[in-house]
Amino acid sequence: MTRLNPDALRLYLVTDQSLVRGRPLADVVAAAVQGGVSCVQLREKNLGTRDFLAQALMLKKLLAPHRVPLVINDRIDIALACGAEGVHLGQSDLPVTEARRLLPPEVFIGWSVESMDEVLQSVALPLDSLDYLGVSPIFATPTKTDIGNAWGLGGLARVRAATRLPLVAIGGIHAGNARQVLQAGADGLAVVSALCAADDPQAAAAGIRAMCDQELTARRTAND
Numbered sequence: 001m002t003r004l005n006p007d008a009l010r011l012y013l014v015t016d017q018s019l020v021r022g023r024p025l026a027d028v029v030a031a032a033v034q035g036g037v038s039c040v041q042l043r044e045k046n047l048g049t050r051d052f053l054a055q056a057l058m059l060k061k062l063l064a065p066h067r068v069p070l071v072i073n074d075r076i077d078i079a080l081a082c083g084a085e086g087v088h089l090g091q092s093d094l095p096v097t098e099a100r101r102l103l104p105p106e107v108f109i110g111w112s113v114e115s116m117d118e119v120l121q122s123v124a125l126p127l128d129s130l131d132y133l134g135v136s137p138i139f140a141t142p143t144k145t146d147i148g149n150a151w152g153l154g155g156l157a158r159v160r161a162a163t164r165l166p167l168v169a170i171g172g173i174h175a176g177n178a179r180q181v182l183q184a185g186a187d188g189l190a191v192v193s194a195l196c197a198a199d200d201p202q203a204a205a206a207g208i209r210a211m212c213d214q215e216l217t218a219r220r221t222a223n224d
Contacts, residue, residue: 004086004108004131006166008069009188010212011205012039014170019196025055026062032195033066035205041088041190043073056082071110076102086110088134091118100129110168112136119162134190135159137171138181141193153184160185175207182215 013032020028029040040063042056052075060070060082069085072078076099079087086108089099096111103109108131113119122130140150151159156169169181170190178189189212198204 003106004069004166006132006187008039009132009166009168010038010216011036011209012041012168012170012188012190013037013195013205014041014043014073014190014192016192016196017044019193021197026058028196028201029059030062031201032205033063033068035202036209037068037195037205038209039069039071039086039188041071041073041086042078043088045073049075049078052078053081056084060084069108079103079107086131088112096122096125096129100126108132110134112170113159116158116162119159122165123163130165132166132168132187133159133163134168134170135186138169139172139177141172153180156181156184156186175204175211178208178211179215182212182219187216188212 015025017025040059042059044052044055047055056072056078063070071086071088072084073088074090074093076087076094087099087103088110089096090112091114096109099109110132111122111130112134113122114136122133135151135156137150138156150171159167166187167185168188168190169186173181173189173191174194181189189208191208195201195204
């Protein structure tokens with residue numbers, strides 16, 4: 001079944017309340033969505049369950065009128081409780097096959113891959129288990145300190161050659177390198193600090209989204 005339109009991955013905001021500089025998270029997310037963010041992942045590692053759920057419910061209400069999907073990082077229980085459209089899992093989280101068994105069939109699943117071995121594991125999973133891969137990190141970044149070496153643009157191109165799943169690139173992505181990342185094979189850009197910490201999240205999102213639309217439209221035209 002088709003759970004996910006890959007266009008929803010084009011500009012993918014990953015939240016980090018430590019970067020919003022005292023502003024309400026809802027205000028930052030709302031501004032970024034106005035600028036063209038097409039998907040929002042709630043990733044707040046330091047929140048307790050009740051606070052995490054409260055944030056999830058707040059974002060679900062905020063995003064629903066814009067038809068922007070909400071993705072929950074790690075927490076299957078929170079995703080179920082708030083009615084999120086997607087879940088994103090890391091290598092140390094619940095196995096993808098177990099998550100797929102627990103989640104409603106319409107909820108999509110993304111999985112972070114940090115090595116080519118993990119990419120090959122994703123290829124070997126049962127059909128329809130996964131909906132996209134998060135290729136992490138593309139560049140070194142202070143928001144991802146618990147992982148190995150950065151993929152770089154060449155590594156991203158190798159992942160693109162190894163799988164037909166949509167690829168969301170994350171790690172050190174901003175307006176200055178977004179176009180190169182898309183040209184290396186990404187179907188979407190996951191952005192943290194370049195939006196959460198931006199003086200004007202709406203303008204920052206609009207600039208990156210314009211690059212996404214230009215590059216992905218050119219790719220489709222070339223493939224027709």
